[in-house]
Amino acid sequence: MPEGHTLHRLAAQVNRLFAGRHWRVSSPQGRFSAGAARLTERVPERAEAWGKQLFVHLGGDIWQVHLGLYGAFSFRGDESFTGAASLGAPRSRAEQYTPRYDDAGWIIPAPPAGSVRARVQVPNGWADLRGPAKCQVLNPMQYQAVIVRLGPDxxxxxxxxxxxxxxxxxxxxxxxxxxxxxxxxxxxxxxxxxxxxxxxxxxxxxxxxxxxxxxxxxxxxxxxxxxxxxxxxxxxxxxxxxxxxxxxxxxxxxxxxxxxxxxxxxxxxxxxxxxxxxxxxxxxxxxxxxxxxxxxxxxx
Ligand SMILES: [Zn+2]
Structure with missing residues (x-):
């Protein structure tokens, strides 16, 4: 299972690549469709890690991700979208991808491979979340109820x-x-x-x-x-x-x-x-x- 250091690296990378930018969120696998609909076409403000959990804040909505034993984020994009290719459980290497763009200048992502719970995208790249133990959207009270049960990190x-x-x-x-x-x-x-x-x-x-x-x-x-x-x-x-x-x-x-x-x-x-x-x-x-x-x- 990824330990805390991986989640803090993940939060830093999400902040660098996504925070403050208009993003699109989808659930190719379908199990996070309602949550994705709540988060998409908005601007994530910041990501934070607390222990083994990731929280991404968008106004009063907080996206909670717990990778658990099998969860991982993989990151793809053009040369301006840089960082670790994958964070979380070990993943096999992704196949070759050559960036293409739509008329609005957004990169056209590779088709989702495997069960992608959530895909987040900005114009120059995207991240796929697979296999998390938890992936849901919290309101501020629910968020408080989660963090009050977490020890100091x-x-x-x-x-x-x-x-x-x-x-x-x-x-x-x-x-x-x-x-x-x-x-x-x-x-x-x-x-x-x-x-x-x-x-x-x-x-x-x-x-x-x-x-x-x-x-x-x-x-x-x-x-x-x-x-x-x-x-x-x-x-x-x-x-x-x-x-x-x-x-x-x-x-x-x-x-x-x-x-x-x-x-x-x-x-x-x-x-x-x-x-x-x-x-x-x-x-x-x-x-x-x-x-x-x-x-x-x-x-x-
Ligand atoms: Zn000894």
Whole structure:
């Protein structure tokens, strides 16, 4: 499932390519026809990401998209329509497309391939949304009801800074629960945007046992975990992939010079020796998702 960094990249790209421009919206597949009719021939003001959700604001209407496990946006257009070709679940490469234009100067999109839930178009390009877990139009009250249930998103902090209020919300959300930190990080009402990879990698960096009850964490541990997640997510936004292990990390020592450095400390490395302590990395299911950790050095 795309984690928060992908949604923030998506929001930035939607803002760059569509915000402030007259657009057309359709639902080639038909399942979003009513919503598309409400959004089309209007001007989207801005897109924002909150955790794993995208919201596009058009006056009092808010288009909500949750990509879920299979959702993805693909972007096509002429050479002035630039950015990532696809954001979300991996997609096969699109076939060749040579731009053509109608009499009004709008690009003529390629015929929709597969089940396109929503297509948004501006004169120089378009985006197709396939396979989302959620795609609907909200009014302001419905939007409020959705966001009030979302925990703080570390990527909604000012660039390079820690928003103390968001950190306090995270701490408060943990204090009110009687679950393990491994379960809490996957709860979007506790913290928004963290998925399976960031959970495993942040807990490893912080040397936290995933099974530790959240109420046993002290303020310094919570703050440090928030900082680590913030840094990891920001790097993900900047690079477009999740890379939590870098060849120059001091912990790696001489191993850091490996020609083909791996990207993760523990995620999908079960059965191999931990790079910090040598213990064998473990994997098990927790609430239907795979949890990876090192029993040797994640002991607090
Ligand atoms: Zn270890």
């Amino acid at each position: 570390p990527l909604r902090q000012p660039e390079g800074a820690t928003d103390q209020q968001l950190l306090e919300q995270f701490r408060g959300n943990l204090d009110r629960r009687r679950i393990s930190i491994g379960a809490a990080l996957m709860d979007q009402a506790v913290i928004a945007g963290v998925g399976n990879i960031y959970r495993a990698e942040s807990l490893f960096v912080e040397q936290l046992d995933p099974d530790i009850p959240v109420q046993q964490l002290d303020a310094a541990q919570v703050a440090s975990l928030w900082e680590t997640l913030t840094g990891q997510l920001r790097t993900g936004v900047a690079e477009g992939i999740i890379r939590t292990l870098r060849p120059e990390d001091p912990l790696l020592g001489a191993r850091g010079s490996d020609r083909n450095p791996r990207r993760h400390w523990v995620y999908q490395h079960q059965g191999t020796p931990c790079l910090r302590c040598g213990e064998s990395i473990r994997m098990r299911e927790l609430q239907g998702r795979r949890l990876y950790w090192c029993p040797g050095c994640q002991r607090r």
